[in-house]
Amino acid sequence: MSAILTNALVIGVDGGLASYQDAVRAVDDSSLSDNQQADLRRAAWMAAAQTGDRVAYERVLGESVGLVRAVARRQGVPADLLDDVVQETLITIHRVRHTYDPARSYHAWLSAIASRRAIDSLRQSGRRGRRELHEPLAVEQHADERQANDAAEQSERAAALRAAIATLPPGQREAVEQLGLHEHTLAEASALTGRSTGALKVNLHRALKALRNRLHGEH
Amino acid sequence: MADAPNHQSLIHALGADLAPVRRLRPPLWRALGWTLLLTAMAALLVWHYGLTPMLTRWRGAPDLAWAGVGAVLTALVAGWVAFSLGVPGRPVSRAWLVLPPALLWIGASGVGCLRSWVAPDTVVATMAGARGCLEFILAFSLPLSAVLVVWLRRAYPLRPVLTAAMIGVASAAGSASLLEICHEFDAAATDLAVHALAVGLVIGVNALCGGRLLRPRRPVGGM
Numbered sequence: 001m002s003a004i005l006t007n008a009l010v011i012g013v014d015g016g017l018a019s020y021q022d023a024v025r026a027v028d029d030s031s032l033s034d035n036q037q038a039d040l041r042r043a044a045w046m047a048a049a050q051t052g053d054r055v056a057y058e059r060v061l062g063e064s065v066g067l068v069r070a071v072a073r074r075q076g077v078p079a080d081l082l083d084d085v086v087q088e089t090l091i092t093i094h095r096v097r098h099t100y101d102p103a104r105s106y107h108a109w110l111s112a113i114a115s116r117r118a119i120d121s122l123r124q125s126g127r128r129g130r131r132e133l134h135e136p137l138a139v140e141q142h143a144d145e146r147q148a149n150d151a152a153e154q155s156e157r158a159a160a161l162r163a164a165i166a167t168l169p170p171g172q173r174e175a176v177e178q179l180g181l182h183e184h185t186l187a188e189a190s191a192l193t194g195r196s197t198g199a200l201k202v203n204l205h206r207a208l209k210a211l212r213n214r215l216h217g218e219h
Numbered sequence: 220m221a222d223a224p225n226h227q228s229l230i231h232a233l234g235a236d237l238a239p240v241r242r243l244r245p246p247l248w249r250a251l252g253w254t255l256l257l258t259a260m261a262a263l264l265v266w267h268y269g270l271t272p273m274l275t276r277w278r279g280a281p282d283l284a285w286a287g288v289g290a291v292l293t294a295l296v297a298g299w300v301a302f303s304l305g306v307p308g309r310p311v312s313r314a315w316l317v318l319p320p321a322l323l324w325i326g327a328s329g330v331g332c333l334r335s336w337v338a339p340d341t342v343v344a345t346m347a348g349a350r351g352c353l354e355f356i357l358a359f360s361l362p363l364s365a366v367l368v369v370w371l372r373r374a375y376p377l378r379p380v381l382t383a384a385m386i387g388v389a390s391a392a393g394s395a396s397l398l399e400i401c402h403e404f405d406a407a408a409t410d411l412a413v414h415a416l417a418v419g420l421v422i423g424v425n426a427l428c429g430g431r432l433l434r435p436r437r438p439v440g441g442m
Binding site for chain 2: 050054057058061062083090094098099101108113116196198202
């Protein structure tokens with residue numbers, strides 16, 4: 001309760017105060033279920049985040065992870081894609097946080113976004129699966145070329161890496177090129193691409209995972 | 220919460236990127252803006268054409284009045300639904316609320332064809348006259364649709380095509396409402412067919428183009 005009251009002090013005059021006070025009064029009401037109280041708490045945090053409160057924002061995002069995973073599981077997202085859906089949803093929340101109305105349920109708002117991201121992820125993984133049907137064969141062929149000399153082997157590896165990078169989605173390819181190949185700093189890459197540093201990090205992380213899978217067949 | 224540490228670095232990065240945001244106004248507020256826009260355009264047309272011809276037609280043939288009321292209600296409800304669909308978490312089922320006023324609009328317009336006399340102060344539309352109606356509805360729908368698309372660009376419609384279709388319904392019904400003020404033709408079958416064609420075109424083009432304009436961009440460039 002004290003954390004919520006602390007957050008009340010940082011909520012600005014941008015329309016969040018009245019609904020937040022309502023929320024605090026409601027949280028005091030013992031007739032509310034735990035879920036309802038948690039929803040009100042997150043609503044208050046998100047309202048504070050809209051005014052720039054970083055602590056409240058990181059709290060509400062932290063608590064959102066479990067909710068997003070639950071929504072994605074209900075949509076039928078397989079376990080290995082859950083983290084991707086969580087990350088996509090967190091980034092989407094960041095982009096559209098101005099659309100949240102603190103007078104309404106945070107859970108409903110979050111669930112709608114997570115559900116959409118989960119469906120997108122399922123569609124994309126289906127498309128990717130069809131595109132990559134024959135890739136394991138190509139990886140096997142590269143793995144068998146043990147007789148080549150070092151220079152030729154290095155050259156082939158570089159070619160395989162270039163080919164694998166070329167198959168990455170544009171955002172991931174951009175992150176690898178800027179951060180990995182050109183060795184730009186995050187700030188430089190962000191300035192060059194117009195993407196946030198957070199988005200670049202996420203893209204690089206995913207790109208490396210995808211490249212490992214493609215070159216070494218890791219899962 | 221056990222999974223949260225896996226995403227902690229992203230959460231910190233997003234937190235570091237946090238800036239205060241201007242909250243999107245509730246759909247009802249934005250629908251009020253839409254209502255005011257239509258009212259202002261109607262006032263301009265009334266100022267130019269006067270109310271008397273329209274009221275005379277309505278007195279002589281009340282079905283025309285009901286069709287006009289249906290068109291106005293359709294425009295307002297569809298506008299509100301479009302704004303609602305722009306906010307995650309609002310029920311998609313609200314789209315059905317457009318149906319009753321649309322049925323009133325379409326039904327009352329259709330009844331006009333069954334009358335055996337021509338409403339006072341009007342004539343039956345020739346093909347040239349009906350083409351004028353088509354041009355009016357298309358010409359007014361274009362800016363109205365553009366305004367709604369612009370107002371919705373800051374929103375986040377999870378169903379962009381349905382939202383764009385609602386924009387089409389709202390702007391087509393809005394144009395038809397405005398046309399009622401200066402409509403010189405009775406509800407003959409040719410005129411109604413042209414109206415239906417114009418409305419269908421506006422909704423179809425909006426669903427096709429507006430859906431793309433409103434489609435949320437991927438948060439991260441890839442995947």
